[in-house]
Amino acid sequence: MKDTSLAVKYRPTELNEVVGQDHIVTLVRGLLVKGIANTILAHGPHSSGKTTIARLIGKYVNCEKGPKKACHVCQSCKYADEGIHPDIVEIDAATNRGIEQVRELIKVSNFMPMFGRYKVFVLDEVHAMTPQAFQSMLKILEEPPSTTIFILVTTEPSRLPRTIIARCLDLPFQRLSPTDVMPLVKRVAEAEEAEITEEQFGLVASRSRGYPRVALNLLEKVIKGGDALDNRLLDDVPEIRAELLLTAILTKAFPNMVKILMDSADPDGIMLALLDIFYELFVVAVAGAKLDPYWTGILSRSKVKIPMIPPIYQILFEKVSTARTQFGVDNIHYYMIALKEIYELSESAS
Ligand SMILES: [Zn+2]
DSSP, X not given: OOOOOHHHHTOOSSGGGOOSOHHHHHHHHHHHHHOOOSEEEEESSTTSSHHHHHHHHHHHHHSTTOSSSOOSOSHHHHHHHHTOOTTEEEEETTTSOXXXXXXXXXXXXXXXXXXXXXXXXXXXXXXXXXXXXXXXHHHHHXXXXXXXXXXXXXXXXXXXXXXXXXXXXXXXXXXXXXXXXXXXXXXXXXXXXXXXOXXXXXXHHHHHTTOHHHHHHHHHHHHHHGGGOOGGGGGOSHHHHHHHHHHHHHTTOHHHHHHHHHTOXXXXXXXXXXXXXXXXXXXXXHHOOOOOHHHHHHHHHHTOOGGGHHHHHHHHHXXXXXXXXXXXXXXXXXXXXXHHHHHHHHXXXX
């Protein structure tokens, strides 16, 4: 079945539509005018638009009227928008991480583009590649074919060898805030001719926690719900449940903690979202980083003791990463134990 969710329907088709990454868009526009780099590293938090920008670079450099702009009507642009452009190749490096796959990639990258001006390889989750695979990529990144562009995409640039990073042009993406996604939510609501109240806009933006995809999924619920919408419907996403779980942790309500996880259809999603929340809190607690008002609100409401944040973050990280790498799908037992440890930790600290 064709995916017609709002998040897919309104995926940016031009640079102007990318939200909250103005510094990246300006940089990329400059590159498209002056000459694009052949090796690019796009890094930053998940859902911040890295892959979107990578695809758009592929579209612009291959458009008949490009590379400074994309016309949206030529065959190349159409292929790019539909995600079937023969010269824009997305590779999931997490499942193609070995040296054999890299050799194949190097072979293919030496071919001329089939349709456009450039072959563009988008290597998603590139940090997952093996050290040997990175080693064998060094040479081609040093002297890439002039008609090939490699875009390395990662949430964890620190896991890349320095030698790889040194060969790439740096595109540092920022974590988006609820304020950043607001214009996107309004634009899509307008295009859908949906009547949304200011209160609902605020609810959608704040509950998206700055993730454009989450924001559009929530907007879709609001639109479909119409007048009859029960705002509780908006709570049924892992990100929101993670916040309920956060509140339960901070108020040391152990039975609630267990219940929230037990009632969930997606414990993995909740725990990942919770880890993400603690990352934000950790950065603030330890480095005093600038905080979105949204997070300062949570911190002050919860009366959390700042010294508690790093140890909880550590337990979460260890449990979530072990569960995901070792236990496959049935992680609920492991997560329950994580919650028990977190609860005991907060009890002993009070
Ligand atoms: Zn075009």
